[in-house]
């Protein structure tokens with residue numbers, strides 16, 4: 648698969664290192680950034696990220712009674728999209744983002760959704776609690792992407808699905824450089840633009856069932872994995 652042809656990535660000499668991004672961030676920084684963004688998040692990142700949210704929901708194939716964990720639920724923008732017959736738990740680090748989510752859930756009368764303040768790298772759930780563990784636009788926001796995926800795997804039941812939709816560093820030579828160059832700037836609006844997908848898959852030990860670009864822009868990638 649072209650996405651993993653790393654030997655040919657001569658234009659990305661840093662691929663030999665374990666670093667997934669040029670940027671290292673701490674939870675305090677992320678929390679502070681999202682506390683500030685909470686008021687404008689839905690306007691800034693609502694419509695633009697929606698095609699990926701809709702595609703992920705369609706591919707997830709949620710069945711009635713499924714227990715779904717949304718990691719990094721933010722302002723709860725996905726919460727009205729889930730079928731009412733599944734039980735959704737949304738967690739987030741930012742109290743301000745969660746406050747928005749709580750208002751949305753109450754306004755829409757979503758009795759199947761519960762919201763909890765929690766760090767994705769230290770989930771307070773027993774092993775194998777959920778049928779589907781979903782991270783929409785999260786893994787390039789967190790301080791420790793691999794620690795977060797390890798927790799997502801732990802709380803997903805055997806045979807369950809782990810679903811990630813995210814912007815990853817482009818495989819196009821020019822755009823790849825641009826992603827890396829922009830990352831120290833984009834981090835101030837909540838995300839690293841240069842998270843390396845092949846390195847992320849390799850280091851996380853995830854075995855994707857499918858990797859699909861989100862149309863029409865192809866800026867975001869949907870990764871679906873099964874926990875075996």
Ligand SMILES: C[S@@+](CC[C@H](N)C(=O)[O-])C[C@H]1O[C@@H](n2cnc3c(N)ncnc32)[C@H](O)[C@@H]1O
Pocket residue numbers: 674677678681692696700718719720721722723724725738739740741744765766767768782783784785788789790837
């Ligand atoms: C880009 S927003 C995505 C929100 C929503 N899922 C969506 O589809 O728009 C990323 C969210 O992840 C949260 N986040 C970042 N690091 C986190 C962590 N370590 N644990 C839990 N949530 C985290 C942020 O507070 C923010 O609300």
